[in-house]
Amino acid sequence: DAKTTQPPSMDCAEGRAANLPCNHSTISGNEYVYWYRQIHSQGPQYIIHGLKNNETNEMASLIITEDRKSSTLILPHATLRDTAVYYCIVRVWGANNLFFGTGTRLTVIP
Amino acid sequence: GAGVSQTPSNKVTEKGKYVELRCDPISGHTALYWYRQSLGQGPEFLIYFQGTGAADDSGLPNDRFFAVRPEGSVSTLKIQRTERGDSAVYLCASSLGTEGDTQYFGPGTRLTVL
Numbered sequence: 001d002a003k004t005t006q007p008p009s010m011d012c013a014e015g016r017a018a019n020l021p022c023n024h025s026t027i028s029g030n031e032y033v034y035w036y037r038q039i040h041s042q043g044p045q046y047i048i049h050g051l052k053n054n055e056t057n058e059m060a061s062l063i064i065t066e067d068r069k070s071s072t073l074i075l076p077h078a079t080l081r082d083t084a085v086y087y088c089i090v091r092v093w094g095a096n097n098l099f100f101g102t103g104t105r106l107t108v109i110p
Numbered sequence: 111g112a113g114v115s116q117t118p119s120n121k122v123t124e125k126g127k128y129v130e131l132r133c134d135p136i137s138g139h140t141a142l143y144w145y146r147q148s149l150g151q152g153p154e155f156l157i158y159f160q161g162t163g164a165a166d167d168s169g170l171p172n173d174r175f176f177a178v179r180p181e182g183s184v185s186t187l188k189i190q191r192t193e194r195g196d197s198a199v200y201l202c203a204s205s206l207g208t209e210g211d212t213q214y215f216g217p218g219t220r221l222t223v224l
Contacts, residue, residue, distance in 0.1 A: 032210070043114070043201050043215030044153060087152055094209035096166045097143065100152025 004088045009105040012082075018075040020104050022088030025069040031092050033064060035073045036100070037084040044087065044100070047073065078108045112136065114216035116202050122222045123192055131187040131219045135204030142185050143213060144177055145201040153201050159185060160207060192223045 005023040012018040024033065034049040048055055048062045050071075055062045061074040075082055087103040115134040123129050135142050141160055145153035155169040159179045167177075174192075179185040189196055199220050203213040 041217075043203070043217050045215070046212045085152075096158040097155035097169065098145075098153075098213065099155070102150075102152055 004090060004101055006086075006088050006101065006104045008102065009107070011107050011109055012075075012078045014080060014108050014110050015077055018078040018082065018106060018108070020073040020075075020086050020088075020106065021070065022072070023070045024088070024090045027068050027090050028092070031090045033062065033068075033071050034089040034091055034098065035060070035062065036087045036089065036098070037082075038087070038103070039081075039084040047086075078106075080108050080110065082106065083108045114202055114204050114214055116200075116216040116219050118219060119217065120220045120222075122224065124224050125192060125194060127192050127223075129189050129192055129221065131189075131200050131221070133185045133187070133202030133204075133216060135183060135185070135202070136214055138206070139204035139214075140182065140207035141205040141211070141213075142179060143203040143205075144185070144187050145203065145215075147199045147201055147218070149198075156187070189221075192221075194223050197221055197223045 032049050032051050035047040036044040038044045047059050048057055050062045050064055064071045085103040085105050087100045089098050117132045143158050144156040146156055147153040157177050158166040162179055162182045174190045177187045199218040201215055201218045203215045205211045205213045
């Protein structure tokens with residue numbers, strides 16, 4: 001699976017949008033972009049995934065650049081409960097495992 | 111519905127001992143995964159089951175680690191002759207088993223080897 005690069009940490013004010021970037025410049029045509037997050041002392045939680053189109057669900061939006069070499073996860077109105085480590089993962093459709101990397105630690109500030 | 115559960119939540123053992131960690135997947139999920147997470151790192155894949163068989167055990171670090179899923183539901187991760195370096199959080203996930211499906215994680219078992 002392609003390697004991803006994320007900033008190690010970010011802060012966001014409560015109620016503002018949190019924009020988490022991810023670089024995946026070596027992504028292949030059959031690899032999807034997945035986002036998971038891990039709140040302290042819990043298991044990872046699936047957020048969203050996409051191939052090339054932008055995606056939105058009840059948790060977040062995923063914006064993928066046209067060349068697919070980078071993406072941004074957007075939490076539209078961050079709350080204190082969104083404080084977590086966010087992992088950007090590229091995964092071949094149907095692959096067994098997820099390669100997590102070290103993620104971005106997002107801290108939402110009151 | 112009930113999520114993935116793991117027992118025990120914490121396990122402290124001494125170097126050289128044998129441990130078993132249990133995972134109860136979501137009912138109806140045919141795929142089951144084990145991951146290991148060291149402090150400050152993301153989870154690392156260990157093994158994947160489809161039904162009762164280990165379809166991919168490429169992530170197991172050595173032959174002290176073994177996992178079973180005899181009836182295609184509950185899985186047990188077994189570690190023999192534990193070493194201090196085995197200390198980590200062991201995470202289990204399950205999924206429907208269809209291609210590209212979402213993995214749902216349990217809370218993990220924190221293993222400490224003294």
